[in-house]
Amino acid sequence: MKLNRRHFLGASVATVATLSAPTVIGQGKPRVVVVGGGAGGATAARYIAKDSQGAIDVTLVEPTRAYFTCFFSNLYLGGFRELDSLAHTYGRLAQGGVNVVHDWAVAIDREARTVSLAGGGVLAYDRLILAPGIDFVDGAVPGWDISAQHAMPHAYKAGSQTELLKAQIMAMPEGGVFAMVAPPNPFRCPPGPYERVSMVAHLLKASNPSAKILIVDPKEKFSKQALFEEGWQAHYGGMIDRIGPDFGGADVRVDPAAMTVAIDGVVEKVDVCNVIPAQKAGRICDMAGITENGWAPVDGHGMQSRMDENIHVLGDSAQQGDMPKSGFSANSQAKVAAMTVRGVLSGSKVFPAKFSNTCWSLIDTEDGVKVGATYEATDEKIAKVDGFISQTGEDTALRRATYEESLGWYAGITKDIFG
Amino acid sequence: MKRLLCLVLTLFALTGAAEAEQEAQQIGDAERGRQVFVRCAACHQVGPEATDRIGPHLNGIFDRRAAANAGFDYSPGIRRAADDGLVWDLRRLEAYIENPKALVSGTRMNFSGLDDAQDRADVLAYLRGFSDSPADIPEAAPTARPREVDLTPEILAIVGDREYGEYLSSECTTCHQRDGTSDGIPSITGWPVEDFVVAMHAYRRQIRPHPVMQMMAGRLSDEEIAALATYFGGLE
Structure with missing residues (x-):
């Protein structure tokens, strides 16, 4: 009928x-x-x-x-x-x-x-x-709220925030400091903050090579850590510092008006501050x-x-x-x-039900890495079945292939989502 | 036998003679392999005078990254497999000469494959004589090695459930575009069903390199592979 x-x-x-x-x-x-x-x-x-x-x-x-x-x-x-x-x-x-x-x-x-x-x-x-x-969780980063997202963008919902953050990075003074306040678990795109740091470093290496990047991180560990740290050392040696919870990375407050970040009570003046709050x-x-x-x-x-x-x-x-x-x-x-x-x-x-996920990240030009897993539904939860991760020390051909694959994936998934 | 030993000694000047003889014998009969190689020689050369012809020369093929012979114009299929990490160890070489398309989609090697396990073992023993320091030589006798990509008639006869294949395909289309567009990720649309099935089994057995595909294929049953092959094979 x-x-x-x-x-x-x-x-x-x-x-x-x-x-x-x-x-x-x-x-x-x-x-x-x-x-x-x-x-x-x-x-x-x-x-x-x-x-x-x-x-x-x-x-x-x-x-x-x-x-x-x-x-x-x-x-x-x-x-x-x-x-x-x-x-x-x-x-x-x-x-x-x-x-x-x-x-x-x-x-x-x-x-x-x-x-x-x-x-x-x-x-x-x-x-x-x-x-x-x-x-975002209200009050997750003391000193930051939605009214401060112009001074200190989150850029974790893409669009105008991402454009703003890029413009701020491009306008950094020579030798300036880019700070990122990384979020606690769980949050959107676990490798995302660290891929972002890689991309900011790539940008600064060309335009402002004496600039510094400071990550303030409440987490002990992060996604693809060994791969990122290897890549940072190889491509951006000395540019990136990460302060984990052992050194006060979980105790942070920001002052958007003064453009300062206080880590474990120690106040740092920064030029750009990317605050990614708890979610x-x-x-x-x-x-x-x-x-x-x-x-x-x-x-x-x-x-x-x-x-x-x-x-x-x-x-x-x-x-x-x-x-x-x-x-x-x-x-x-x-x-x-x-x-x-x-x-x-x-x-x-x-x-x-069958589920899968793969996350590609770019560390530098044609230096792509990935992590992925398959999952199934149990009564208790969606449970991991099997997984893989790129290895440290992979050759450039494989890393380039991984990056090119990520471009293919982007074309494929956006067609799958939006038709 | 004496003649074989002589050949081995000549070719394996860099390794110990006794060790070389032992390993060569483990793969197969190199002397007989020389006869089998006649079938390959229309396209490939091997030996001191070898040059690239229709196919690349095969000196030093063991443990070489695929598509690594500078100066030879490889197919995009084999270059992709090389980027994914395909290295010619004994297992992959055997899989390749058993059924080239099972290991490398889009290869230009227009050869239906050596069905006979002894032929494969022997020709590989022959080729190994032209490689300096091959690894991954099995301990067991050649007859003890399983066939790598050979699928039983029962597996090939499974008729895929198209509707199930369509559901399962939604996992594939996150990366592989249904309309066959390929940029960075190959097309899987419109393949002959059997090619699709052997390729997926080769990933499941981890003969084909690629961690995502090995993982995805690793949890598909024979029926699910058949269902996907039927579904994607039927797409325009």
């Missing part, structure tokens, strides 16, 4: 009006609302629309018209990519059957199964997918009441919230187990969620 558009609209409005109609498959087209159009949300919306071939109504709520990927934004800082090459629009998703709504989701009524938008609209759903990425799930997860200690716990079998079976959470916001918070992970989780949601709403076949 094919429903005509008028009939469907009528049914939809009626559902909203009664506010608690249960899902009855076959009563009208099932509705999926996706909040967040990044690597997780856009993939989920696209796959559900594509694979259900019109049997499921999919609405994507995303405030920005052009999405700048956070992955590869470090390569823009290093001068290896143009910012425009990181921007993606939603036209192909719309052509693929996704109702793209550029608005902010501001409230979720789990009883009524509705999402309210800042613009006043209300969307009803049978299944809701939340993929809002990260937000939590995108705030809409909090507002939906599905978070615990800042993140949204999910069951890995279908990425369903542990607190509401009608909500799935993807990517950075999800607390799922062993997968790192990355665009690759979000894309991988989105496909499992899309399959699960289609299974529930349209009776399509559901296969066992």
Whole structure:
């Protein structure tokens, strides 16, 4: 049976009006609302629309018209990519059957199964997918808040912040100091801060070789540490200093007006300060009441919230187990969620969840490294099955191949996400 | 036997004669391998006078990085495999001459492969005589070595479930573009089913180098590999 558009609209409005109609498959087209159009949300919306071939109504709520990927934004800082090459629009998703709504989701009524938008609209759903990425923990870095992000950019949501940070680096005085306040675990893109340091060093080595880079880090260890440290020594010897928790790296406060960083009470004057605060799930997860200690716990079998079976959470916001918070992970989780949601709403076949992730990082020109793993869902969590990491001392041909592979991956995954 | 020893002694001037004889015997019969090599000689030369022909010369091939013979115009496929870390140890050489495409997609080596394990062992024993210090020589007799890329008829006969393949394919398309575009990452669209299957099994057995592919293939069952081969093989 094919429903005509008028009939469907009528049914939809009626559902909203009664506010608690249960899902009855076959009563009208099932509705999926996706909040967040990044690597997780856009993939989920696209796959559900594509694979259900019109049997499921999919609405994507995303405030920005052009999405700048956070992955590869470090390569823009290093001068290896143009910012425009990181921007993606939603036209192909719309052509693929996704109702793209550029608005902010501001409230979720789990009883009524509705999402309210800042613009006043209300969307009803049978299944809701939340993929809002990260937000920052208030007060995580004393002295820093959102009003200070112009003086001390985070650049951890790509776009204007990334441009600002690059402009500040380019304007550093000769021999100046670039400081980074690195975040505690867990956070988006575990190698991200350290790839960023590599790219900043690459930039400064050419334009301002006597400049210094200072990393203030609350963590004992970090992702791909041996690879980064080997690369820093080889390419940027003496330029980069990292202060770990043993030397006060966990005790930091900043003064954006004075451009100072106090580490364990010792005040340093810096020229650029990249503050990457502690992170939590995108705030809409909090507002939906599905978070615990800042993140949204999910069951890995279908990425369903542990607190509401009608909500799935993807990517950075999800607390799922062993997968790192990355665009690759979000894309991988989105496909499992899309399959699960289609299974529930349209009776399509559901296969066992499989997940994977690979994170490439660039240390210097054509010096690429990677780390990756495969995962499966257990009742307790998403658990790592197998993994690999680049080795120290690899030859230049392999490192170049790894970098070229990362370019291919970027082209591939952005097509997979945005169509 | 005496003649073989003589050959080995001549060629292995840098290694101990007894050791060389022992190792050469372990791979196969180099003298017989010389006869087998006739099938390779249409394209490849080996020995003091050898030069690059249709294929590169094979002096010093053991333990050499693939595509490392400066001056020879290799195919993009084998250059990619070289960048991934393909080194011609005994195991990879055997896999390659058993079925070139199983090890290197897009190789220009237009050779269907040596099916007979003894032929492979013997020709490799012959080639080894033209390499200085090969490593990875197995302890066991050649007959004890498993075939590297040979798949049983049962595995090749598995009919892939296209729908399952389509679901599984979503893991591949994070990197490999469905429409066959390849920049930095090769296309896997529209391959003959059997080529896809042997390539994935070669990754699963870690004969093909590449950590991501070894990891991805490592957890695919025979049925899942067949399903993927069917799905991607059917894409335009």
